[in-house]
Amino acid sequence: MKLTPPGVAPRAEKRPVTDEHHGISRIDNYAWLRDENWRDVMRDPNVLDGQIRAYLEAENSYTEEALKPLAGLRETLFKEMKGRIKEDDSSVPLPDGPFAYYTRFVEGAQHPLFCRRPRHSETGEQIVLDANKEAEGEAYFRVGDVDHAPTHRLAAWSADRKGSEYFTVRLRDIETGKDLDDEVPDTSPGIAWDAKGESFLYTQVDDEHRPLKVFRHVVGTPASEDKLIYTEQDEGFFVGVGKTQSGKWIVISSHDHQTSEIHLIPADAPETPPKLVAPREDGVEYDLEHDAPRNRFLILTNADGAEDFKIVEAPEDMPGRENWHEYIPHRPGTLILNHVAYRDHYVRLERKDGLPRIAVRRIADGKEHEIGFDEEAYDLNMGSGYEYETTVMRFAYSSMTTPAEVYDYDLETRTRTLRKRQEVPSGHNPADYVTRRIFATASDGEQVPVSLVHRRDLVLDGSAPCLLYGYGSYGISIPASFSTTCLSLADRGFVYAIAHIRGGKEKGYRWYSDGKLLKKKNTFTDFIAAGEHLAKEGFTSRGNIVAHGGSAGGMLMGAVANMAPGLFKGILAEVPFVDVLATILDASLPLTPPEWNEWGNPIESRVAYENIASYSPYDNVREQAYPHIFALGGLTDPRVTYWEPAKWVAKLRECRTNDGITLLHINMDAGHGGASGRFERLREVARVYAFALAVTEKADPQKARAAPIVDGQGRY
Missing domain, CATH: 2.130.10.120 (Prolyl oligopeptidase, N-terminal domain)
Structure with missing residues (x-):
């Protein structure tokens, strides 16, 4: 099925506005799409300016018309994804004193129930909060x-x-x-x-x-x-x-x-x-835990050049920096991500060589051991629970082929008890898939990790389409975890890949610092290198890749669309931060002041201004052939305001020189996270995946090799 434009697309009126910084003039033809009353819109969407509303609704109508031929595919994808969810699922209860607390879902319900029951009983449930009742209307x-x-x-x-x-x-x-x-x-x-x-x-x-x-x-x-x-x-x-x-x-x-x-x-x-505790020092981060029996704090910090962080101890009554003493030294290449102090044990989540592990120290004698796994790419998370005087901690493990497993781990005996394995009601055999971690060589020689999954029987001759996901900002690492949704792409012959690009912390803190401020372009060139490497190695081919990212990952989408349009068949940009220069120049916007440490302050620095201007996606849209592009935003989004994707799409329509399709959807009832219910969110995923399948001409539902679809009643 080929996606084609449904007639004439909306065109935003040009109303040039000029601003000047550091003697540099900049013209914005679509600045009027930002409602001057935007603060009030956040609280009451009904006060949105009428002209802006009319334009956004025209864009939404055009998108729905364009996607109408995919209605059957979208429904098929939704049913597949829903069929992989245990609708009456529940979390493993967490004990706290006389009770154990947990969440659970009722079949067909959008929202969770928050519950508790007596600690050592399987009965006696009390519903603390039914979010479905609260969400009515x-x-x-x-x-x-x-x-x-x-x-x-x-x-x-x-x-x-x-x-x-x-x-x-x-x-x-x-x-x-x-x-x-x-x-x-x-x-x-x-x-x-x-x-x-x-x-x-x-x-x-x-x-x-x-x-x-x-x-x-x-x-x-x-x-x-x-x-x-x-x-x-x-x-x-x-x-x-x-x-x-x-x-x-x-x-x-x-x-x-x-x-x-x-x-x-x-x-x-x-x-x-x-x-x-300790006065702020520029560039110094710290977070503390309390070792109550020994009247001290254990402090996770990057002070004194500990780029990948270290642990220091300080007296409870005098925790200032002058009293910090080394407890666990800095080990370059081993990034300490998180820590929890229990009465007798101290637990750390670390990442080394791009893979997470848990380190456990018995406080009394300092003896340590580690919890790790052997797959090439996986995700590992630890929870702190509610209790302090306990020897049991909980962690969760998954990989791109292995559904999530939740374990209770005895910190003293080192035994693990499987408490839950994620169920996939419609069926999932991990042996049908292959997960790998490969490395792409960046333009400066750095090795960029790429995690991927595909069906074991997929022929890797370069003909397979690929969905390549990326983020690369704020030090956030994208885990190689299990996803029930991406299986709908893998089962249709896709390679699903995650590029662990600079700007995240997958390879330590340096990986983050090399992808921010004046080095921000490394994020984009790393992603491009990942795509080129996947094509070179036969996982896919140039022009057969759909790039996917959201928020700051949406900025990535806009940047690579400008820099390497021929590499990609399509671009999926969810709540994309694409008007970077204008946003970071505006100190009145909610998140701008904290962002200056991430991107630079273009108000005060001409160097920062010119650097951001050189990659800001909206400012660098130019006359050239672009991939197919689908942008999504939320009207009440305080993080990436709705006018960013709206302005970007308007300029793309103005400058595109080929006949590719450009779509915009603004959710008029939601913000940064999109639809709030679990099934409504699946419908959003089905919509963007249908777009990916259509632009790569893999949209035939019969090409799926998934297990039979199970509907809400459990029938085939």
Whole structure:
């Protein structure tokens, strides 16, 4: 099936606006697509300017018309993906004192139920929160978190009802199932209870959507009486709250992308003014855990040149930098990602040679051992749980062929107990697939890891299409984990690949620093090198690759579309950060000040301005042949505002010299995360995968080699 344009595409009117920085003039013909009233739109989408709404709705209509021939394929893909989900799935209960807490789904339901039951019983379930009931009548609904109090009597739960990430916290009496009168609006997810469950700390989000203030809410009082606990003075820093695993300390963390600072409050004395651990130093990050029996903190930090991080210890009563003493030294090439301190054991999640592992240290004698796996590419995550005085931790393992496995691991005896294996109701045989990790040589000689999966019987003669996914920003590493959705591509003859490009931390912190600021272009050239290598090795061929990325990965999509259009057949750009220069020049936008450490500050630096201008996707669209492009955004997205993909598509339509198709869809009822329900999200995935199949002319549903599709009733 070949995708063809359905007549004349919408064309945005040109209304030139000129700005000047560092003596450099820049003309933007489509700046009018940004509503001057955008802050109000985040809270109430109905106030969107009428002309802008008309244009976006015209684009949405055009896209739906273009994708109409794929309606059957989209439905087939959706049913396949839904058939791989255990609809009545549940998490493994996590013990906490007399109860064990877990989430579960009801067959056919979009949202989870948050539940508990007596710790040592399989019965006696109490539903703390049914998100489906709360979502009734809402076009968008997402739970931020559900945090039970230490007394187990109350649960604080938050929800976003617009997609704009303004969450409102309510308090639920777990025994009665009813909410108290308490209502705390305009928060970011995450609260921290005091030790008695009488109050909690939360972060308030301001009109620019910046979490800069921490308040304390006392149960049973109006939010207007909440006490301000901490104010962050630097708009480039965001604030969050949490607790140490010991439960003894409430943590207030201020951070940007390269610097952090922590204040502490005793959980049993929440009225105590916050105590500074160590003042912020540019480029120094730190995070702490509490070793309660030894009255000390264990601090994960990159101080003193520890690029891949080290662990230091400091006295509980004097935790300042001057009292930091080395506990686990820096080991170049072994990146410490996370750490948890239990009463008798200290656990670290690390990455070495691009693969994760868990290191366990018995605190009493310092003896260590590791938990690792043998596949070429895999994902490994550890959870901290609720309890401190325990010898059992939980971790999850998967690979691109192996469904997720959840284990309880005894830190002392080193035995692991399989608690759950992800079920694929429609059937999945890992032996039918091959997962590999290969390396592409970048333009400067660096070796770029690429994880991939394909059917074992696929002939690798260069004829197979490939979906190549990438991100490459903020130090975020993309795991080589199991995905039920990508199997729909693999079963139709695709190679599904992930390029672990610079800008992430797959190969340590240096991998991140070599993909940011003035080195940002390495991210894009690494991705191009990955695509070229896949073609050279016969996994696919040039012009037969569909590139896929979202958010900052959407910026990647825009950049490679400009730089190497002939390599790609199609581009899938979800909530794409493509108007980089204009956004980073605008300090009033929600995320701009913290972003300057990632991209540079073009307001103050001509060098930063020229560097960003050299790759900013919107600014570099030019007259040339482009791949087929499908861009998606969300009207209430505070991270990547809707006008970025809208402006980009308008300029692409103006400059494209070939007859390729360019589509834009703006979700008028959602933000950065797209649709909120689990099945609605699958429909979104089915839509973009149908596009990928169509542009590579692999859109015949009969070409699938998947197991039979199972519908919601379990029938073939």
